[in-house]
Amino acid sequence: MMSPTRRPTLLAVTLAVPLLAAACGGSSSSGSPTAPTPAPTQSAATFSNVRSQVFQPSCVGCHTSQGRSPEAGLSLDAGVGYGNIVGVPSRGNPGLSLIAPGNPDGSYLLHKVEGRAGIVGSRMPLGGPSLSTDLIDLVRRWIQAGAPNN
Numbered sequence: 001m002m003s004p005t006r007r008p009t010l011l012a013v014t015l016a017v018p019l020l021a022a023a024c025g026g027s028s029s030s031g032s033p034t035a036p037t038p039a040p041t042q043s044a045a046t047f048s049n050v051r052s053q054v055f056q057p058s059c060v061g062c063h064t065s066q067g068r069s070p071e072a073g074l075s076l077d078a079g080v081g082y083g084n085i086v087g088v089p090s091r092g093n094p095g096l097s098l099i100a101p102g103n104p105d106g107s108y109l110l111h112k113v114e115g116r117a118g119i120v121g122s123r124m125p126l127g128g129p130s131l132s133t134d135l136i137d138l139v140r141r142w143i144q145a146g147a148p149n150n
């Protein structure tokens with residue numbers, strides 16, 4: 001006696017679930033959770049990423065202690081690069097460190113790759129092309145994170 005009366009109810013639920021799912025899917029597809037964000041393409045703000053994505057491809061060709069003299073006394077080679085820039089006064093503006101941990105505005109190396117007004121000499125990399133905004137942002141985020149040696 002019970003099961004014949006339940007069947008129509010179960011049938012109604014079975015029919016209703018796909019309809020509800022379709023309604024929910026329709027509304028969530030226009031919501032923000034599926035909107036693209038820049039986060040997945042950002043590299044982690046580590047020194048190893050700064051070295052492999054900025055210094056190695058764009059800087060060590062000139063700023064190297066291997067073979068020829070490092071430009072402006074600045075070697076950015078792996079192994080010596082960190083100690084040559086973090087907390088080290090720049091030559092172009094001795095009032096600023098090349099990299100001041102936690103302080104992008106006080107970091108002369110960032111000023112040089114951004115080509116800020118007030119730098120001595122040229123925007124880096126010398127002769128261009130300039131770094132992409134993503135790579136400049138990587139350097140800035142690494143400085144903001146405290147310029148860890150990681």
Ligand code: HEC
Binds near residue numbers: 058060063089109121
């Ligand atoms: C084609 C050679 C060349 C390349 C490539 C190059 N530099 Fe330079 N760099 C120089 C020369 C020459 C100077 C000194 C003249 C000047 O400052 O414009 C210099 C100066 C600097 C200074 C100033 C140092 C100080 O103490 O004042 C910084 C910082 C710097 N470069 C960073 C970089 C970074 C970071 C890159 C890579 C993104 C880079 N350079 C790529 C040749 C180069």
